[in-house]
Amino acid sequence: MHVTISKKIFNLLSNTAFVLIIITLLNLLLRIIFINYAYISTDEGIALYNTRLAYQGLRPFIDYNGWNSLINDYLFGLSRIFLFPTIITQRYFALLISLFSFAITLRISYLLSGKRSLIWTALFFSFGSFTYTYLSNFPYSTEMMTLGILFTLLGFLITEKTTTRHKFWLEIPTYIVANITVLIRSQMLPLPVIIWFMFSLRKKTLKEKFDLTIRMLAISLLIFTPFLVTSWKHTLYGLFWPFFAASILVYVAHVSKNAAGQLAEFLRVSSQQYGVLISLVLSSLFIRDLKGAAKNIPRGLFVILILCLLFLATALIHRPADPYYLYPSIPLLAIAAAFFLTRLLNTPRLNGHAKFIKTLVILLLGLQFLHYPHFKVMKTQLSDLHTRPYDLLIDINNFILAATQVNDEILTFYLPAVANINRQVPLNMNEGQGSLTIRDDLFAAKFHLTTIPQLQKMISKKQTKLIVFTDTFIYYFGQNENERQETLKLIKENYSLVKEFPEFKLVDGSNAQSLMIYKANE
Known part of the structure; x- marks a missing residue:
C-alpha cells in the first residue's frame, strides 16, 4: 500500500501539467500576498493618476518622457472598464498582465526547447527573481513593455517555423508590435532594428533583403509619423530622454556618476536578486566555444541574449547604476536558463549526475528566496x-x-x-x-x-x-x-x-x- 501511494505521488510529480499548476498557484499566492501587503510607492500613485488624466483627455502628448507614455496609460486604463481605479485594483490588473506574460513565456520556451523545458521555465519565471515576482505587480510601463517584447519574440519564432508563403503575413504584425513596444517605453528602441536584422538573415537574395527593409521602414514611419507630425521635438525628447535626464530633472541633477564602489554595489545587489539565472546562462555560454555556440543556439535565443544585454546597458546608464532596471528581463533569462539546463540534462554522458544538478538548482533557488531582502518590499507583522x-x-x-x-x-x-x-x-x-x-x-x-x-x-x-x-x-x-x-x-x-x-x-x-x-x- 505504501509503495502504491509513493508511486502515485511520483507519477503526479512526473506529470508536467500537474507540476505547472502547482508552480503557478505558488506564484499566484506570493503575488497576492505582495499585492495586499507591499509598500505603496509614489510611482504607483503617478501611474494611477496619469491613467486618470489620459482618459479625461488632460494628459498632453508632450508629457511623454521615455519611461512613461500615453499608450501605456491607455492600456493600463482598460481596467477602468470593469474595476474601480484604485492602487489595489491596479495591482490586480498588473497581475493579469503578468499572467499573460507567463503564458507567452512558456509558449516561447516550448518553441525553443520543447516540452521538457516548461517546468524549468515556469520555476525560473516564478522564483528566479523575487524582485520580478514582486515588482511585476506594479502598473508600470515595464510590464507592458515586457508583454510587448514577449509578443514580438513569439511572432518571430512562429515566423521562423513557418513556410515561405506565410512568412510575409507574420513578419508584418511582429514588426508592428516591436514598434508599439518602443512607444510604450523607449528603452526598447533597438528592438525593431534587431527584429529587422534577424528577419533579413533569412532572406537569400539581395532583392528580398531590400524589399524587407522597405516594408519595415514603411511600418516604422506609419507608426511614428503621427507623433513626429504633432511635434518631432517632443517625440525625440521622449525617445532619448533617459540619456540626458540628469541635465533636466531636479531629482537626478546632482547624483554622482558611477564610481567603483557604486558599481561594486550594483554587482552585489544584482547577484542577490538575479544570481541563479545569470549564473546558469553565463556558465552555459562559457563552457561552449563561440563557433559551437553559434551553430547550436537558435536565432530566437540570440535575440533573447541581445535583449538581456540591452537591459544591462539600461541599468548601467542609470545614475547611479540601478540593478532594479534588470528585473523586466527575468522572463527572457528564464527562457535562456531553461534552454541551456534542459540541453545539459539531456546530455547522455551525465549518467547519474542529472538528479544532482536538478536538486542543486532547486536548492539554490530556495537559498535565494531566504537570502532575498523581503523586508524592503513589505514588513507587515503577523500580529x-x-x-x-x-x-x-x-x-x-x-x-x-x-x-x-x-x-x-x-x-x-x-x-x-x-x-x-x-x-x-x-x-x-x-x-x-x-x-x-x-x-x-x-x-x-x-x-x-x-x-x-x-x-x-x-x-x-x-x-x-x-x-x-x-x-x-x-x-x-x-x-x-x-x-x-x-x-x-x-x-x-x-x-x-x-x-x-x-x-x-x-x-x-x-x-x-x-x-x-x-x-x-x-
Whole structure:
C-alpha cells in the first residue's frame, strides 16, 4: 500500500501539467500576498493618476518622457472598464498582465526547447527573481513593455517555423508590435532594428533583403509619423530622454556618476536578486566555444541574449547604476536558463549526475528566496495582518477628502495621497518629483515641467488648498540646501500644519518620520 501511494505521488510529480499548476498557484499566492501587503510607492500613485488624466483627455502628448507614455496609460486604463481605479485594483490588473506574460513565456520556451523545458521555465519565471515576482505587480510601463517584447519574440519564432508563403503575413504584425513596444517605453528602441536584422538573415537574395527593409521602414514611419507630425521635438525628447535626464530633472541633477564602489554595489545587489539565472546562462555560454555556440543556439535565443544585454546597458546608464532596471528581463533569462539546463540534462554522458544538478538548482533557488531582502518590499507583522499599508493609505485619503472640495488642487510628491481618490494636483506636477526641472521656465512650459521658482510662486500664491509631503521629500524643494529651506519657509508662512501621520513609514517603507499635511491660511 505504501509503495502504491509513493508511486502515485511520483507519477503526479512526473506529470508536467500537474507540476505547472502547482508552480503557478505558488506564484499566484506570493503575488497576492505582495499585492495586499507591499509598500505603496509614489510611482504607483503617478501611474494611477496619469491613467486618470489620459482618459479625461488632460494628459498632453508632450508629457511623454521615455519611461512613461500615453499608450501605456491607455492600456493600463482598460481596467477602468470593469474595476474601480484604485492602487489595489491596479495591482490586480498588473497581475493579469503578468499572467499573460507567463503564458507567452512558456509558449516561447516550448518553441525553443520543447516540452521538457516548461517546468524549468515556469520555476525560473516564478522564483528566479523575487524582485520580478514582486515588482511585476506594479502598473508600470515595464510590464507592458515586457508583454510587448514577449509578443514580438513569439511572432518571430512562429515566423521562423513557418513556410515561405506565410512568412510575409507574420513578419508584418511582429514588426508592428516591436514598434508599439518602443512607444510604450523607449528603452526598447533597438528592438525593431534587431527584429529587422534577424528577419533579413533569412532572406537569400539581395532583392528580398531590400524589399524587407522597405516594408519595415514603411511600418516604422506609419507608426511614428503621427507623433513626429504633432511635434518631432517632443517625440525625440521622449525617445532619448533617459540619456540626458540628469541635465533636466531636479531629482537626478546632482547624483554622482558611477564610481567603483557604486558599481561594486550594483554587482552585489544584482547577484542577490538575479544570481541563479545569470549564473546558469553565463556558465552555459562559457563552457561552449563561440563557433559551437553559434551553430547550436537558435536565432530566437540570440535575440533573447541581445535583449538581456540591452537591459544591462539600461541599468548601467542609470545614475547611479540601478540593478532594479534588470528585473523586466527575468522572463527572457528564464527562457535562456531553461534552454541551456534542459540541453545539459539531456546530455547522455551525465549518467547519474542529472538528479544532482536538478536538486542543486532547486536548492539554490530556495537559498535565494531566504537570502532575498523581503523586508524592503513589505514588513507587515503577523500580529498586524488585519492592517494593510493600503488601509493606512485610506486614512490619509479620507482626511484629504474631508479637508478639500472636488475642484481643489493639492500639491504633493506622494501621488497615492490624491490618485486613490477624486482629487487633483496642478497639471504640471503629475509626475511628482519627476515634474521638477533645473531648466528655465520656457523649457518647462515646452515639456510640461515645473521650475523651482514656479513651485515657490505656486506656494506663495496659495494656489493649492493642501500641501502634502514628508521630511524626505524636502530634498526635491530645490537644487541646493538654500533653495530647499527657502521653499520650506514659504510653506510655513502661507500654510499651517493640520495633520501628521507618524505611521506613514508603514505605508511606503521609506525612512520618512511622518507624512505632513499643510492647509492654506485663510
